[in-house]
Amino acid sequence: MKLAINNIGKNTPWFWACLGSLICWxxxxxxxxxxxxxxxxxxxxLASLLTIVSLGQMFAMTSGDGGIDLSIPYTITLAAFLSFGIIQGSESNLILGMSVVAGVGIVIGFLNAISIITFKIPPIIATMAIGFIVNSGVLVYSSSFSSNKTSAVLTTIANGRLLGIPLIILFVLALILIIAFVFAKMSYGRAITAVGQNRLAAFFAGINVNRTIMIAYMISGLLAAVGGALIGARIDGAFLEMGQSYMLxxxxAVVIGGTLVSGGKASTVGTAFGALMLTLMVTLMVISRLPIGIQYIIEGIILILVLIIDKPHTESD
Known part of the structure; x- marks a missing residue:
């Protein structure tokens, strides 16, 4: 039985998240x-918005060495404010606004990477510190914030439908296919997997380890920023700490989806199912009228159980 469970985890790491989503539904x-x-x-x-952010987190975690990006919620909040503040409801400002949003996300990821690579600060501490700096920027920017309109294009992507299917789902499916292709066919996908498994071996194999790690955090920042703009468009506004729930x-979503906590193995489809499972689980608990404290406890227990199941799988790899 234990061997069968491990084989399922190895061959289809998204299986448990998919099963959990089905049960919750x-x-x-x-x-x-x-x-x-x-x-x-x-x-x-709703899970699609979490998936966008989580896919970025997946890159950071896959790079190994405890790579978790805790600056994500602050990047989300800043991106939402910037998208509203720059676009101002005018489609002519869409390209400029999203370019700034994307650029800011990439810069935040770059600063995270520099802190980790150059100053040898553990990823959790480095990204949290950068996150606090970003949050200070949010506080300054929001103090003079006046716009309550974003692009109609972003609003359509976040809330619109095509043949009854939410456009945000189609957007995320396209993103999943692109990222899955990166990991399956592109040299960077092989590089980040190798770096996450063993950085010294990756270095001797000719992989630029530092550049690979830097790109991973820049992608994380980029997807958090894009996610923030779309989250703002969906709720039609930006407010302080709006990204806070996306931190854990x-x-x-990444862990439940089958990406190894230790790094070196990513599950793109699993991350999407992990996000869906968490979203359905919250919906289930809300319908059940469970107190918010109990909801947090249940989410924590599920994460611990996933880590316990994943532990022997991690060691065997």
Whole structure:
């Protein structure tokens, strides 16, 4: 039985997250007394926003050495404010606004990487420190913030539908395919996997380890920023600490999805299912009217169980 569980984890790391999502949806349907595919689509749309951010987190974690990007929630918040403040509801400002948002995300990722690579600061501490600096920027910028409009294009992507399917889901599916292709076919995907498994061996294999790590954190910052702009468009506004819930949820989605905590192995599809599972689980607990404290405890227990299941798998690799 233990061998069979380990084989499932190795061959299809997304299996448990997929199964968990199905169970959460069925339990929710049971409480609502109907098998509602519409509610599944709504939850999948919400999970898509988490997926964008989590895919960036996945790059940081895959790079190894305890690589977790804790600057993500602050990047999300800053990106949302910037997208509203620059675009100002004018489509002519869309390219400029999103270029600034993307650029800021990349710069934040670059600063994270410099702190980790050059100053040898542990990733958790480095990214948290950079996050606090970013948060200071948010406080300064928001103090003179006046716009409450973003681009209609962003709003359509975040809230629109095509043939009944939320556009944000289609957007994320395209993103998943691109990232899956990077890991499966491109040299960078092989490089970051090798670096996460063994940095010294990767160095002797001719891989530029520092550059690989830097790109991983820059991608994390970029996806957090894009996610922030779309989150702001979906809720039609930006407010302080709006990205805070994404700090642990992005880590949880990646871990539940089958990406190794120790680095060196990513699961793109699993991350998406992990985000869906967490979103459905929150919906289930809200419908069950569980106190918020109990909800946090349940989420924590699930993460611990996933780590316990993943431990022998990690050691065997």
């Amino acid at each position: 069925l339990l929710t349907s049971l409480l609502l007394s109907k098998l509602d595919f519409q509610s599944l689509l709504v939850n999948a749309a 949820q992005s880590v949880g």
